[in-house]
Amino acid sequence: MAKKRRDEPNLRTRSMPIQAGTRDIDAAPEETSFPLSRGAPERKLRRVDRYDHRAEVTAYETLTSTGTVRISFKAFEADRFAFSPGQFIGIQLEVPGQGWRKTPYCITSPPTSDGTFQLLVRLVPEGPLSIYLGSLAVGDRIAFRGPLGRSMIPKDPDNELVLLATGVGVGPFLSLVDVLTEEGYEHPIRLFWGLRLLDDLCLLDVLEGLAARNPRFSYRVTLSQPPSGWTGLCGRVTESVPPLLRTLGGTRYYLVGNGAMIEEMAAALSDLGVDRSFIYQEPFFNARQRPSPESLAATRSRFVATDLFSPYADQQGGGLLHLDRPISARRTGPFADD
Numbered sequence: 001m002a003k004k005r006r007d008e009p010n011l012r013t014r015s016m017p018i019q020a021g022t023r024d025i026d027a028a029p030e031e032t033s034f035p036l037s038r039g040a041p042e043r044k045l046r047r048v049d050r051y052d053h054r055a056e057v058t059a060y061e062t063l064t065s066t067g068t069v070r071i072s073f074k075a076f077e078a079d080r081f082a083f084s085p086g087q088f089i090g091i092q093l094e095v096p097g098q099g100w101r102k103t104p105y106c107i108t109s110p111p112t113s114d115g116t117f118q119l120l121v122r123l124v125p126e127g128p129l130s131i132y133l134g135s136l137a138v139g140d141r142i143a144f145r146g147p148l149g150r151s152m153i154p155k156d157p158d159n160e161l162v163l164l165a166t167g168v169g170v171g172p173f174l175s176l177v178d179v180l181t182e183e184g185y186e187h188p189i190r191l192f193w194g195l196r197l198l199d200d201l202c203l204l205d206v207l208e209g210l211a212a213r214n215p216r217f218s219y220r221v222t223l224s225q226p227p228s229g230w231t232g233l234c235g236r237v238t239e240s241v242p243p244l245l246r247t248l249g250g251t252r253y254y255l256v257g258n259g260a261m262i263e264e265m266a267a268a269l270s271d272l273g274v275d276r277s278f279i280y281q282e283p284f285f286n287a288r289q290r291p292s293p294e295s296l297a298a299t300r301s302r303f304v305a306t307d308l309f310s311p312y313a314d315q316q317g318g319g320l321l322h323l324d325r326p327i328s329a330r331r332t333g334p335f336a337d338d
Contacts, residue, residue: 169257
């Protein structure tokens with residue numbers, strides 16, 4: 001296990017001042033001032049609004065020189081800490097001059113009965129909560145709410161799974177694959193992990209361990225800025241993965257990480273015939289970014305699969321139909337376009 005060094009990385013030295021004791025760093029406001037979430041000021045406070053859980057740091061590991069760390073915790077009330085892969089905890093912090101900031105962090109480790117869990121965190125200067133977490137030491141305590149959010153466990157166990165992650169978005173997939181391996185999931189699980197630099201690569205021991213335990217699980221790493229001699233995939237996820245998906249039907253797609261990648265891949269898959277209910281999306285950032293028509297068309301053109309009906313199936317000839325806008329942009333349901 002890597003030891004925590006106070007002199008690395010430099011990002012960790014920029015932690016925000018916190019009004020708390022030296023061994024009990026509490027990111028929650030006093031009990032009389034818990035904030036309301038998405039509701040009118042007069043609405044009664046619900047338990048989900050409260051950052052009233054506590055956990056203690058049990059291990060801190062620096063995984064990369066570029067600012068990726070893994071932090072292990074133990075919740076004080078283990079009987080209240082049951083979670084499923086894909087769920088997250090919410091952490092809140094008062095930042096001087098900016099007020100209260102809230103950020104969810106997906107749990108990386110598989111579920112346990114003893115209240116232990118791990119977070120995979122990327123330390124970024126513009127993310128005060130990531131810097132706060134990066135300043136923690138073994139024995140420090142945090143306040144949080146949750147676990148909350150959707151489970152990634154597929155409701156229908158009869159499909160292949162394709163997992164697309166960028167950066168620390170790989171975290172919840174480690175939990176998911178671990179649980180599905182224990183449950184004996186009988187279909188292939190393919191993970192594609194997009195990173196920028198070789199220095200961003202980590203957790204190979206975890207991935208290799210999962211591959212050794214589950215012969216149906218495989219993973220590939222793609223670098224957008226690969227070094228000379230790199231033999232893995234090259235380019236962004238939207239560039240390197242589409243040519244590798246020989247068919248699209250009978251598969252569930254999980255997209256986690258950069259919202260720009262998620263929106264582009266989800267729109268392209270939908271345009272090529274994948275039902276939206278088979279596409280799980282969890283943006284960690286860039287959640288509101290939408291692909292340009294040019295970049296979406298470029299991503300669609302890289303797919304080789306033609307097993308689903310789509311007006312874009314014959315891309316070489318311009319498609320079976322000529323649409324005024326992509327299918328992915330059209331709404332369905334009671335508020336559909338006239």
